[in-house]
Amino acid sequence: MLGVFLVYTSIAGGTPQLAPSELNGRTGQVTIVGKVVAPVQRSGRTIRFRIKDVEGGSSVRLPVTYTGSVPDMFRAGRDISLKGRLRNGTFVGASGTLVTKCPSKYSSKKET
Amino acid sequence: MPELGRAALIVCLGLAVYAVVAGAAAALRRNRRLAESAENAVVASFATALVASLVLLVALVQNDFGLVYVADHTSRELPLGYTISAFWGGQEGSLLLWLLILTGFSAAAVLLARRSAPSLLAWTVPILGGVIVFFAFMLVAVSSPFATQAAPADGAGLNPSLQNPYMLAHPPMLYLGFVGLTIPFAFAMGALAARRSDELWIVVTRRWTLLAWTFLGFGQLLGAHWAYVEVGWGGYFAWDPVENAALMPWLAATAFLHSVMIQEKRGMLKIWNVLLVIGSFALALFGTFLTRSGIISSIHSFTESSIGPWFLGFIGLVLFASIALVLSRLPLLRSKTRLESPVSREATFLYNNLLLVAFCLTILWGVLYPILTEALHGEPVTVGPPYYNFFLKAFGLPLLLLMGIGPLIAWRRASLRGLGRIFAWPASVALATGVLLVLLGAGSSIPGLVGYTFCAFVLASIVLEFARGTRARHALGSSSWTGALASLVGRNRRRYGGYVVHASIVLLAIGVIGSSAYDTVAEQRLRPGDTMAIGGYDLRYRGLEERRGANAQELRAVVDVSRDGERIGTLEPGKNRYFAEQQVSNEAAIRSDRLNGEDLFLIADQIDADGTLFLKGLVKPLVNLIWIAGFVFLAGAAIALWPDAREQRRLALRYGRAEALARA
Numbered sequence: 126m127l128g129v130f131l132v133y134t135s136i137a138g139g140t141p142q143l144a145p146s147e148l149n150g151r152t153g154q155v156t157i158v159g160k161v162v163a164p165v166q167r168s169g170r171t172i173r174f175r176i177k178d179v180e181g182g183s184s185v186r187l188p189v190t191y192t193g194s195v196p197d198m199f200r201a202g203r204d205i206s207l208k209g210r211l212r213n214g215t216f217v218g219a220s221g222t223l224v225t226k227c228p229s230k231y232s233s234k235k236e237t
Numbered sequence: 238m239p240e241l242g243r244a245a246l247i248v249c250l251g252l253a254v255y256a257v258v259a260g261a262a263a264a265l266r267r268n269r270r271l272a273e274s275a276e277n278a279v280v281a282s283f284a285t286a287l288v289a290s291l292v293l294l295v296a297l298v299q300n301d302f303g304l305v306y307v308a309d310h311t312s313r314e315l316p317l318g319y320t321i322s323a324f325w326g327g328q329e330g331s332l333l334l335w336l337l338i339l340t341g342f343s344a345a346a347v348l349l350a351r352r353s354a355p356s357l358l359a360w361t362v363p364i365l366g367g368v369i370v371f372f373a374f375m376l377v378a379v380s381s382p383f384a385t386q387a388a389p390a391d392g393a394g395l396n397p398s399l400q401n402p403y404m405l406a407h408p409p410m411l412y413l414g415f416v417g418l419t420i421p422f423a424f425a426m427g428a429l430a431a432r433r434s435d436e437l438w439i440v441v442t443r444r445w446t447l448l449a450w451t452f453l454g455f456g457q458l459l460g461a462h463w464a465y466v467e468v469g470w471g472g473y474f475a476w477d478p479v480e481n482a483a484l485m486p487w488l489a490a491t492a493f494l495h496s497v498m499i500q501e502k503r504g505m506l507k508i509w510n511v512l513l514v515i516g517s518f519a520l521a522l523f524g525t526f527l528t529r530s531g532i533i534s535s536i537h538s539f540t541e542s543s544i545g546p547w548f549l550g551f552i553g554l555v556l557f558a559s560i561a562l563v564l565s566r567l568p569l570l571r572s573k574t575r576l577e578s579p580v581s582r583e584a585t586f587l588y589n590n591l592l593l594v595a596f597c598l599t600i601l602w603g604v605l606y607p608i609l610t611e612a613l614h615g616e617p618v619t620v621g622p623p624y625y626n627f628f629l630k631a632f633g634l635p636l637l638l639l640m641g642i643g644p645l646i647a648w649r650r651a652s653l654r655g656l657g658r659i660f661a662w663p664a665s666v667a668l669a670t671g672v673l674l675v676l677l678g679a680g681s682s683i684p685g686l687v688g689y690t691f692c693a694f695v696l697a698s699i700v701l702e703f704a705r706g707t708r709a710r711h712a713l714g715s716s717s718w719t720g721a722l723a724s725l726v727g728r729n730r731r732r733y734g735g736y737v738v739h740a741s742i743v744l745l746a747i748g749v750i751g752s753s754a755y756d757t758v759a760e761q762r763l764r765p766g767d768t769m770a771i772g773g774y775d776l777r778y779r780g781l782e783e784r785r786g787a788n789a790q791e792l793r794a795v796v797d798v799s800r801d802g803e804r805i806g807t808l809e810p811g812k813n814r815y816f817a818e819q820q821v822s823n824e825a826a827i828r829s830d831r832l833n834g835e836d837l838f839l840i841a842d843q844i845d846a847d848g849t850l851f852l853k854g855l856v857k858p859l860v861n862l863i864w865i866a867g868f869v870f871l872a873g874a875a876i877a878l879w880p881d882a883r884e885q886r887r888l889a890l891r892y893g894r895a896e897a898l899a900r901a
Contacts, residue, residue: 140619140620141610142611156619170843194842195842197812197820197822197823
């Protein structure tokens with residue numbers, strides 16, 4: 126039973142989840158998790174911004190571009206996750222995969 | 238006032254500790270008076286939890302921002318209904334609600350079982366007490382809802398997406414379900430600890446399991462509807478860990494509800510049933526843990542959360558202690574009979590159980606996968622909807638088919654000829670439906686087509702069961718056909734209530750398949766006056782409207798909807814900007830077609846200052862059957878739950894002797 130899941134997840138499923146400083150030029154599909162750094166530039170449906178690690182003192186500021194629907198909670202300072210891949214040093218997000226994270230689904234307070 | 242709340246919780250903890258110690262001592266020494274005193278402590282713990290809950294409720298309603306919890310989850314502008322729902326809007330209040338329901342259910346179960354099965358209570362009471370100790374301890378020492386502060390001028394407000402009527406009912410329903418699963422667990426463990434090998438615990442807890450399962454099922458559907466109308470991304474279920482948290486115990490409990498019938502009728506599957514009841518309870522705890530600990534966002538936030546490690550420790554303790562108990566009582570759990578044939582009703586139930594548990598484990602694996610991979614490789618890997626949807630089809634479609642086979646197939650051993658005779662009619666209906674659907678163009682999705690064919694098969698077999706039973710009753714002399722039907726259902730409430738629930742699952746399947754396998758999506762950038770076509774609808778964007786609501790500034794895009802050149806209405810998707818919380822939320826607009834159950838779903842994805850609208854539209858056929866299924870589900874569950882004097886007499890005869898022996 127467990128074997129089936131293992132095989133399935135190893136072949137078909139699974140996207141690694143990384144912090145901006147852990148990306149290190151990897152170009153495969155990953156989910157990046159980080160904090161949005163101001164300023165956020167908008168042009169039509171495309172937004173451009175940089176993200177940094179949520180924790181730790183890494184100085185990496187990864188440039189990101191994303192086209193598609195943006196969640197209501199999105200703004201500078203929020204923690205987000207975004208699926209996509211690195212192209213020419215810029216992380217290009219896949220449409221519809223931008224998710225804002227809050228500390229708990231049910232509480233709106235205490236943003237760190 | 239906060240002092241009163243804190244004191245009530247401390248007394249509650251004390252009573253629960255007493256129930257454990259005195260109850261265990263009484264069970265060991267067979268001291269009836271001490272046992273009764275432990276039972277009374279459980280009942281009294283409900284009174285203290287009620288006092289603590291009332292204190293919090295009053296503080297919420299009076300905007301007593303001196304309480305940290307009240308200030309963090311409400312504001313002066315928040316309407317009264319949502320102020321009350323803030324009770325379960327945060328971690329501390331949710332735990333208090335758990336405790337309130339837990340003590341309430343425990344008290345009711347103890348009082349009821351005192352009359353019907355007093356001997357079963359000996360070890361059940363200390364086990365119930367143990368669970369109460371955990372939650373009372375969490376509220377007293379780890380996560381108190383009564384922490385105080387210097388009162389700020391206004392509170393932080395409630396998360397806008399929680400400001401919805403559904404949030405008044407959905408979380409309490411889920412908690413009623415989660416907590417309700419404690420009762421069958423405690424009685425099963427109590428029976429094992431007392432070395433009882435009979436089925437009395439199943440009989441005593443059948444309605445509790447059914448009730449918890451009904452709440453859990455209906456609560457999830459409410460949550461799905463909330464996600465659909467309020468969160469506004471156009472779906473109702475996203476395999477989010479928080480959603481999975483409620484689905485897993487429901488699946489385990491569904492398996493349990495089916496397999497206990499085999500134990501009652503044939504004395505089989507005893508170990509399996511005990512494991513399922515342990516699993517359901519552990520998954521209910523795990524579900525609370527998942528939604529409350531923050532482990533989902535990261536393994537790191539888990540260690541920072543105050544309650545996470547405690548919960549994990551408690552789940553570990555529950556699993557360890559109950560598995561150890563099962564192992565020490567293995568000889569008691571030996572089956573009286575064996576499976577005679579792989580083609581029989583028992584076997585169908587067994588396959589149904591394996592599929593349900595397999596699906597439950599699939600979800601558990603998916604939820605745990607990021608945590609496991611992070612622990613092993615330092616890099617979490619997540620699995621998304623494709624993983625879950627694959628297994629939903631792989632396990633869900635055979636389950637659907639079994640739902641049509643199970644009720645018709647013979648017990649013990651079914652002959653091939655018998656099978657042919659019984660299934661000729663449902664199978665032909667299914668085949669005809671399949672052909673008709675292909676002609677209508679449903680072949681665009683093969684899983685959808687297979688699913689619908691199975692749905693027709695199940696519905697036909699349910700109708701056949703009702704028709705056969707009613708005809709038999711009518712032949713026995715019922716005056717009218719409706720009278721025959723009523724007496725048929727009335728005399729076999731469990732069975733026919735179960736069939737009604739099956740019918741609701743078919744409706745659910747039809748709705749889910751229609752809205753996921755046959756939906757249409759379109760996105761377009763619109764200037765005022767522009768038009769857009771989607772799935773037979775023509776949309777025309779008229780312009781923006783802005784108005785001031787009670788607690789939010791409301792921006793709406795006015796969109797005219799027409800079909801076949803005829804105007805059929807106006808939809809207003811938009812955004813709300815909440816004053817107190819400083820947050821924006823998406824407000825989707827939905828037009829439901831009453832005739833064919835189809836929805837047109839509009840989302841104002843982005844509204845630019847110059848009036849440009851990025852509009853997303855979805856057409857979801859048959860989606861409304863999902864919500865109708867909820868009411869059919871409730872009706873079926875109510876039929877199965879309804880008190881049945883005849884059943885009580887039969888059980889009293891069967892277990893009266895065992896009860897007398899145990900008391901002697």
